[in-house]
Amino acid sequence: MKKWAVLIGLLMTACPQQSPENMLGEGLAACRNYKFDEALRLTSTALQHTDKQKKPRLYRQLKLLEAQIHIKNRKGRKEHAFHLLRQSRPEIEADLELKALWRWLLALHQGIEQPLGKALMEEAAQLATPIAYHALLAEIIAYRNYYLPPKTYTDAETAYLEMLEHAKAADDPYLEASALVNLGLVLLKMHRWDEALDYLDAAPRDRPEARRLKGSILVNMGICSGRLGYYRRARQYLEQAVAFYTAEGDRTNLQNALGELGNIYYFQNQYQEAEQQYKKAFEVEEAAIWAGNRASALVEMKNWGEAEKWNDKAVALKKAKGNTAGLVYQDLTAAFIASGRQDFQEAEKSFKKVLSLSQDHQSLIWEAHSGLGRIYAARGERDQAVKAFEEAVREIKRATDLSDPENRMRYFSRLVPFYLDYVDYLVEQGMENRALEIVEASRAGVLRDKLHTEPQREVSRTYEDYAETARDTGKVFLSYWLAPGRSFLWVFRPTGDSTFHILPPADEIVARVEAFGTFIARGGRSLDNPAGVWLSDKLIPKNLEPHTNVVLVADRQLWGLSFETLPFSKNGVRDYWIKDVTISLAPSLDISVNLSEEPTNPPSGALLMGDPNVSDYSKLTAAEEEIEAFKKYFGDRNPVILTGDEAHPEAYAKAEPGSFKYIGFVAHGEANRYDPLSSAVILSKVPGKAAYKLTARDIMNHSLDAEVVTVSACRSAGSEALPGEGLMGFTWAFLHAGADHVVAGLWDVEDRPTAVLMGCFYKELAKGVPPVKALHEAKLSLIETDSVPYRWGAFQIYARGWGAVRGQ
Secondary structure, three states: OHHHHHHHHHHHHHOOOOOHHHHHHHHHHHHHOOOHHHHHHHHHHHHHOOOOOOOHHHHHHHHHHHHHHHHHOOOOOHHHHHHHHHHHHHHHOOOHHHHHHHHHHHHHHHOOOOHHHHHHHHHHHHHHOOOOOHHHHHHHHHHHHHHOOOOOHHHHHHHHHHHHHHHHHHOOHHHHHHHHHHHHHHHHHOOOHHHHHHHHHHOOOOOHHHHHHHHHHHHHHHHHHHHOOOHHHHHHHHHHHHHHHHHHOOHHHHHHHHHHHHHHHHOOOOHHHHHHHHHHHHHHOOOHHHHHHHHHHHHHOOOHHHHHHHHHHHHHHHHHHOOHHHHHHHHHHHHHHHHHOOOHHHHHHHHHHHHHHOOOOHHHHHHHHHHHHHHHHHHOOHHHHHHHHHHHHHHHHHOOOOOOHHHHHHHHHHHHHHHHHHHHHHHHOOOHHHHHHHHHHHHHHHHHHHOOOOOOOOOOOOHHHHHHHHHHHOOEEEEEEOOOOOEEEEEEOOOOOEEEEEEOOHHHHHHHHHHHHHHHHOOOOOOOOHHHHHHHHHHOOOOOOOOEEEEEEOOHHHHHOOHHHOEEEEOOEEEEHHHOEEEEEOOOOOOOOOOOOOOOOOOOEEEEEEEEOOOOOOOOOOHHHHHHHHHHHOHHHOOEEEEEOOOOHHHHHHOOHHHEEEEEEEOOEEOOOOOHHHOEEEOOOOOOOOOOEEEHHHHHOOOOOOOEEEEEOOOOOOOOEEOOOEEOHHHHHHHHHOOOEEEEEOOOOOHHHHHHHHHHHHHHHHOOOOHHHHHHHHHHHHHHHOOOHHHHOOEEEEEOOOOOOOOO
């Protein structure tokens, strides 16, 4: 019996269950997934069962794979790999595929960042190109981009798109996943979060050949989703990444995934959950970053004892690594801990220490001044408090280190509470005028920072400036500010009168805004809607002159409210407020743009881009109607009309948009919650490229002299009102580029009403009617035939500077 058992064992060894060809494929997959021991086992077994004489090509492929395994494995036998390559050369000379592969492996062995390795890599590419060896060409692009990175992200994007085409042609799941992951990473670094998500989501992460890339795909999808504000989705991706790395035993990447998950919770103000994730990350790897982040979360939870404990751990770990420059962050946390304990003497000492050490950490300086201001305010030292707060304001204007997304998120999450506290403190001290100046400066500053721009001119506007502007323009200026305890409204009239109003707390206002928005979205038209009546009573100033021109600066969720649709009561009769006022929206009273200077050669042409060919979006059924209206009313201006495949992102720049007085878009739009510059209009694909979005970042690269830009797109004004700057997205990008007015929508409207409204608007513009009045008249015209606010109330007109008074 024992003899038979031995014989069966020998037969099993002699006759492998898989063919050598299959083992070659599995060995390559194992090598790519860094499972080098398994790869060597498969290769060795396949070699034992491959007859060199009968299957010479398969034998040579296996030998080259063995060399590849040793080259890529950090613990591999590099000299043995080189021996295999030298030994193989005479045998592969006649086989172009193997010859190209041989040169590529030799380049990896030499190091492709070295001159010889680089030359060998280029030789491999030259050999692989004419024979369409797609798998190798994809590998070459991947390694070339890693070791010899392109000069720009755009070059990298182009290279990885080429790699993706080769990977698909080779029908290789690993190379396809690798190309998609790298495309996602490049776009992530370019802050094109939504496009990055598209590529990452398309990667075949559940295929065994691409298993090594699964965790990276999930983490980066989590980061992109978080940057876009899709926090629930971000958590799901990161939780999957945590599970994957746990199963793989990959502790290095596991702690990173846990930490990123903690960041998502932190920036949602869910500090307890964030603290737990930082704790888990620290348990995997005792890194200072997780100890420090945990201390920050504990500060927000007001758990001063634990915060101090973890802050001390972060200090010890940084000292052990010699990172003394980074200790200033722990000094700031220590100051907040002391302040929270009302140990104001120690807190004051720590904040002043931060100020003395923060020359290389500019964003910390304003936080230290803000902390000092809160201490002095708590002590009742008004002059000292105001002085410290004002220092914080000055430092905020100078803050420049916002290129890193994490730093930006921290900056803005701390910035908003500072302004809320300071404005409320000024009102409490009877300094309402200065409070408005701070409000408007904060709006301009946050807008500038979000758009990564410098102020056009360093001018501090005063309360008297706003009053004078109202008199000079004959307009009413309304400036709103929402805050937790109480909200505020400043009103400036052309008569020179100015008033200050205390409004209900933000949560009460927001609840009504949301209720009224739901009512409008369902097609409601009743002028007795309770939420609408309440908002009208609380937000609309009394005794405005009839047919007043109103320039309105909203705040946060108020940017999503169509004020024109509010039921306004006059002489006992209730009607929509649009019947009594003409409204335009401005980003801030403090953003100064000198519109009195007409351009030397004022533009006169008209440009329209629309009705693109986009497979993933519904067809705009009334696009042709709006395009025809544009042609009809601007026909005497020789309009440039780009539709279908011609309406692609690069065509916008080629059309020289600065030469047009009127610019219009008829297309779908997407707003980016975190990064406004990634908000986009969806157009046709650029020929030969994957790009199909004209982003706000693209818009800002081209100066405009347009009197008006229309964006007939879904939610084109922006999808979320971020504190301090209102609905961003495309709207503010066009204004910054130089457009006087932008017409954009707050919500999705059916194609047909949009086309009718825009047709009426173009008709009024063609007659020479100023844009604000033209849109107002177009809406009144639509109301006569369709009084449903949902259809006429979405599109708003946004004006830059002091109400964009040119021509009005």
